[in-house]
Amino acid sequence: MKITILKNKFSKGLSIVEKITGRNFTLPILENVSISSEESTLRLSTTDLEIGISYWIMAKIEEKGKITIPVKPLSNFVSLINEEQINMETKENTLFLKGEFYKTQIKGLSADDFPIIPEVSEDIWVEIDSKQFSQAILQVIDFCALTQTRLELSGIYLSFEKDQVKIVTTDSFRLAEKTIPVSAVSNDFNIQTLILPRNAARELVNIFSQEDGAMKLYLSPNQIMAEKRFPDSDKPCVRLVTRLIEGEYPNYKEVIPTGTKSKVLIKKEELSNQIKKASLFSGKSNEVAMDIESKKGEITFFSQNVDLGETKSKLKADIKGEEVEIRFNYKFLSEGINQINSKDVSIELNGSDGPGLIKPVGDSSFLYVIMPIKPS
Amino acid sequence: MDKQELWQNVLSQIQLQISQANFSTWFKSTAIISRQKGHIIVGVPNSFSREWLEKKYNRLILNILEELSEKVKHLEYKIVAIPVTQPVSVYKEIQSSANQLELEELNLDKTTNLNSKYTFDNFIVGPFNELAHAAGTAIIKNPGRIYNPFFVYGGVGLGKTHLLQAVGNKIHQDFKNKKVKYFSSERFITGIVNAIRNQSIHQFKEEYRQFDVLIIDDVQFFAGKEKSQEEFFHLFNLLYEDNKQIIISSDRPPRAISALEERLRSRFEGGMIADIGSPDFESRSAILKQKVHDKKTLLDDLVLEYIANNVQKNVRELEGALNRLIAWQELNSQDVNLELAKNLLRKTINPKNKRVDFQKVIKIVADFYSLDKKDLFLNSRKKEIVKPRQVAMYFMRKELNSSYPFIGNKFGGKDHTTAIYACEKISQGIKKDEQLAEEIEVMKEKIYAY
Structure with a gap:
């Protein structure tokens, strides 16, 4: 292989693919990036056998070939080069990098031993704005279950319809749902649902949140492929293939309360401040009590801690319906509120032991369901 | 040779021909899932393994199968769902109280x-x-x-x-x-x-x-x-x-x-x-032990015995009392002993603290018989009113320990003998009339429900 490539592009490509590699004792080649030349592009690939990432860079190809190189040292080295172009050449299993003022060689392994990154059939696909999709995933990703006991809850549930996708996570104490539009789908598209592993979702966000424009998701029963193409070309520029979580996601819609006994409208900023204040005294249980007084139009926040002391504070709010005293884990509460992007927040409660529904005002695309702490 | 043995044989030969790393990566969790008329399907855990076996080891596997005098017309690889172990999470599980409710x-x-x-x-x-x-x-x-x-x-x-x-x-x-x-x-x-x-x-x-x-x-x-x-x-x-x-x-x-x-x-x-019915002491103890086991914590046997002895009526209350102690234990990282348990459960266990009063008894009795609260105080001898009134009097005597003259007085200045008669009548009635006994039970539960 003999090629010339722009340093900045090469460096960016390496930084994208290197994230999923790590120490691997059983199969050291997984620490490597596979570099192979195609017609006019260079393809970089890495995998951890759950996720595979490929990235294509325009390059001047003089002689085709392929090799795998430990990605961390290569990436670190390339990022420190301060010349615009890099000349690369392979001999046996060694990569030679050459510039005006340097000459470097890195030992690698044969490309024949590198795992083949599986292909996903391109029959069923959806097209979606990559920034918006990444944003939406970020909004719900923190609410996945971290347990091993219910694997299906450890991932992100995606339910694609013709014109929208619902993105859902829950850890059985709270649940978040975000809905965003889908710009196009393949022919004869029916509702498609899948559970994306959390790690894969993080990688997906890392890669695609930086890209403008639309991305495509190719769906198949056990795996999906996320792809972005070169502008004005149908050649892929970056691809992420990941295994999906097997299993059936629970019927989460049952959880979203339909009625409401007390409804509160409140400024988001003020609410999170009060919760922060109360949380200082909440102790190990993370417990913060809220007394919703509809007649006075006031919420009283209360928390106490045997060792430290206690605090009580009040906040005016627009309250309709029943009075209720309810206790929450403040982390569950503030993490949900943090994901709300509107000035005002609507909180709908269903008694002191029923689920609460938190939504932004004037935006129906996000909702957050939270369970209180049992009143004693 | 059945398909399991066959695959074992294949694996033991492959092992000798490829590196240990490759073997453990690509042949882990594989098995023959079907073998019919020379058509063999090998189950693999993921698409990476499938691609690899198909593209790199297909020849090798075929050769070995032939050596084992297995007639193979077609060899296929199929992904079967095998639970994957995700890398141990680096995120800390959020601390939460034992009473945190779940989205059931x-x-x-x-x-x-x-x-x-x-x-x-x-x-x-x-x-x-x-x-x-x-x-x-x-x-x-x-x-x-x-x-x-x-x-x-x-x-x-x-x-x-x-x-x-x-x-x-x-x-x-x-x-x-x-x-x-x-x-x-x-x-x-x-x-x-x-x-x-x-x-x-x-x-x-x-x-x-x-x-x-x-x-x-x-x-x-x-x-x-x-x-x-x-x-x-x-x-x-x-x-x-x-x-x-x-x-x-x-x-x-x-x-x-x-x-x-x-x-x-x-x-x-x-x-x-x-x-x-209501569980007896032994059953209550067994229930508590089961709950402690389910919640994966430990509590002193003496404490459990104390709860079993004092919370008698209902399993949910047993669990409530238990949860309280476990929550306390988690919060203070200190074991609950008997004295402490008595203190913590004083409110739950001591029934005197339950707010049972005259108004509540009247409301529940009136509700039960679909009457208005006022009706109970009417000076009427209608059958629909007499019985509920007697029931209300009975509860005031039994559950509130009111004196007969007080009861009579409350119900529109009736004589204390009227109250005595009412209470006796209901007490006798419970023994003879099962329906009445049930009704009394249901109302009693409601009185103590909160």
Whole structure:
């Protein structure tokens, strides 16, 4: 292989693919990036056998070939080069990098031993704005279950319809749902649902949140492929293939309360401040009590801690319906509120032991369901 | 050679020909999943393995199979679902109190509505629920043939729902082709109301007809809802004629459910009726031990004994008391001893702190007999009023320890002998009249419900 490539592009490509590699004792080649030349592009690939990432860079190809190189040292080295172009050449299993003022060689392994990154059939696909999709995933990703006991809850549930996708996570104490539009789908598209592993979702966000424009998701029963193409070309520029979580996601819609006994409208900023204040005294249980007084139009926040002391504070709010005293884990509460992007927040409660529904005002695309702490 | 042995043989030969790293990466969790007329399908855990075996080792595997004199026409690789172990999470699990409530609906099975956490394994059997349990275990062996309908009754928090769901779960598990459905009566009623509104009552019935096992919880809420009762009656007959199993629970026996139509009542009584009473001391201890085990914590046996001795009526309260102690233990990282337990549970256990007063007794009695509170104080001798008034007097004497003259005075200046007569009459009545006894039990539970 003999090629010339722009340093900045090469460096960016390496930084994208290197994230999923790590120490691997059983199969050291997984620490490597596979570099192979195609017609006019260079393809970089890495995998951890759950996720595979490929990235294509325009390059001047003089002689085709392929090799795998430990990605961390290569990436670190390339990022420190301060010349615009890099000349690369392979001999046996060694990569030679050459510039005006340097000459470097890195030992690698044969490309024949590198795992083949599986292909996903391109029959069923959806097209979606990559920034918006990444944003939406970020909004719900923190609410996945971290347990091993219910694997299906450890991932992100995606339910694609013709014109929208619902993105859902829950850890059985709270649940978040975000809905965003889908710009196009393949022919004869029916509702498609899948559970994306959390790690894969993080990688997906890392890669695609930086890209403008639309991305495509190719769906198949056990795996999906996320792809972005070169502008004005149908050649892929970056691809992420990941295994999906097997299993059936629970019927989460049952959880979203339909009625409401007390409804509160409140400024988001003020609410999170009060919760922060109360949380200082909440102790190990993370417990913060809220007394919703509809007649006075006031919420009283209360928390106490045997060792430290206690605090009580009040906040005016627009309250309709029943009075209720309810206790929450403040982390569950503030993490949900943090994901709300509107000035005002609507909180709908269903008694002191029923689920609460938190939504932004004037935006129906996000909702957050939270369970209180049992009143004693 | 069966397919398992065959694959073992293949693996042991491959092992010698490729590196250990490659072997353990690519051949881990593989197996022959089918072998028919030279058509072999190898199950692999993921698409990476599939690609690799297909593209790199296909020749090798074929050769070895041939050496083992296996005639192979076609070799195929297929991904089979094998639970994956995710890398150990680096995120810290959020600390939370033992009382944090969960979104229960997430545990429901989509097709049956059953919650998989209720099983027979964690159902404690004692003299108080022996009969119901025995009937339940008989039903799961042969649903629909014996004990149909099966009617379970008992007070709140004694395990009716647990038993019903366990029966449902077990049938669902053992008889794959039987359709099991669990409904709370509230859901059933909502279903009927919606069906009537959308004029789809026919579809509604058709849908319910398909179930082989229908479980309806808390059927006492049907009381007074005539249309729902009527629809349920027809549905009941349909299912019953087809030998479909029907399981029903209620907080009181059929004859004590007021405003339940006679024909429905007689249907309910036609099968097996079993009651669940209050657990005895041994059962309470066993329940506590089971709960402690489920929650994966430890509590001193003396403490458990104390709870079992003092919380007597209902299993849910037992759990509540236990949760309180566990929460305290977690919060303070200190074991709860007997003295401490007594202190912590003082409020829950000491019934004097429960706010039972005159007003509450009147309200509950009036509500129960669908009267207005004022009616109880009327100077009337109508039968509908006399009995409730006597019941109210009885409760004031028994539960509030009021004096007879005080009681008489409260009810419009009646003589204390009237109060004495009323209390005696009800006390005697309870012994003779089972229906009255049930009514008194239900009201008593309501009085102490909060």
